[in-house]
Amino acid sequence: xxxxxxxxxxxxxxxxxxxxxxxxxxxxxxxxxxxxxxxxxxxxxxxxxxxxxxxxxxxxxxxxxxxxxxxxxxxxxxxxxxxxxxxxxxxxxxxxxxxxxxxxxxxxxxxxxxxxxxxxxxxxxxxxxxxxxxxxxxxxx
Numbered sequence: 001x002x003x004x005x006x007x008x009x010x011x012x013x014x015x016x017x018x019x020x021x022x023x024x025x026x027x028x029x030x031x032x033x034x035x036x037x038x039x040x041x042x043x044x045x046x047x048x049x050x051x052x053x054x055x056x057x058x059x060x061x062x063x064x065x066x067x068x069x070x071x072x073x074x075x076x077x078x079x080x081x082x083x084x085x086x087x088x089x090x091x092x093x094x095x096x097x098x099x100x101x102x103x104x105x106x107x108x109x110x111x112x113x114x115x116x117x118x119x120x121x122x123x124x125x126x127x128x129x130x131x132x133x134x135x136x137x138x139x140x141x
Contacts, residue, residue, distance in 0.1 A: 001128045015073070017067070019072065019074050019078065020074075020078055020081075022064075023065060023068075023072075023074060023078060023082060024085065025071040025084055027065055027082055028085045028088075028089060029094040029118055030057070030080025031057050031061075031086050031089045031093070032089045032100050033064060034035055034049060034053055034054065034057055035054075035089055035090055035093040035094075036040060036093055037049045038050050038053075038054055038096065039093055039094070039097050043072065056087060057121070058086045058090075058117060058121070059124065060085060060119060060124075061086075062082050062083045062086065062124040062125045062128065063124040063127050063128035063131070064128060064129070065082050066078075066079040066082045066083065066124070066125040066126075066128030066129050066132065067128040067129070067131045067132035067135070069082060069128075069129075069132065070128070070129050070131075070133055070136065071132045071135055071136050071139075074132075076129055079123055079125045079126070079128060079129035079132075080122060080126075080129075082121075082125050082128075083118075083121035083122040083124060083125025083126070084121055084122060084125075085121070085124075086117055086121050087093045087114045087115075087116075087117035087121055088118075088120035090113065090114060090115070090117055091110060091113075092120070094110055094113075095110070104113065116128070
């Protein structure tokens with residue numbers, strides 16, 4: 001039987017691997033595909049992704065996905081992983097683009113951008129985790 005602190009950190013025991021693969025892995029796949037479209041694409045679809053979908057995935061999605069994950073039984077570590085996903089995906093896709101094309105598209109150093117996106121994502125995911133816990137306690141009564 002899991003203690004309260006283990007459940008707080010890891011979430012429910014049953015279906016933990018599936019939960020991580022759906023919420024963290026699925027979000028990582030969607031965000032990485034979006035970054036590839038933005039960094040490598042051109043045209044109106046890339047412009048829509050750049051103007052609308054990129055800010056949503058970087059700043060607004062981690063708190064929402066973290067809250068849903070917590071409500072569905074995820075722990076704090078899954079929420080923190082959701083918060084770090086956009087920053088890591090951005091870093092990986094940027095490095096791959098730089099290796100393939102040989103040019104850098106940023107004025108700021110990549111590590112500073114990844115760190116900034118990571119801090120914003122972690123702060124949002126903590127807020128989402130706490131919101132999910134409050135909603136879960138309200139629903140459970």
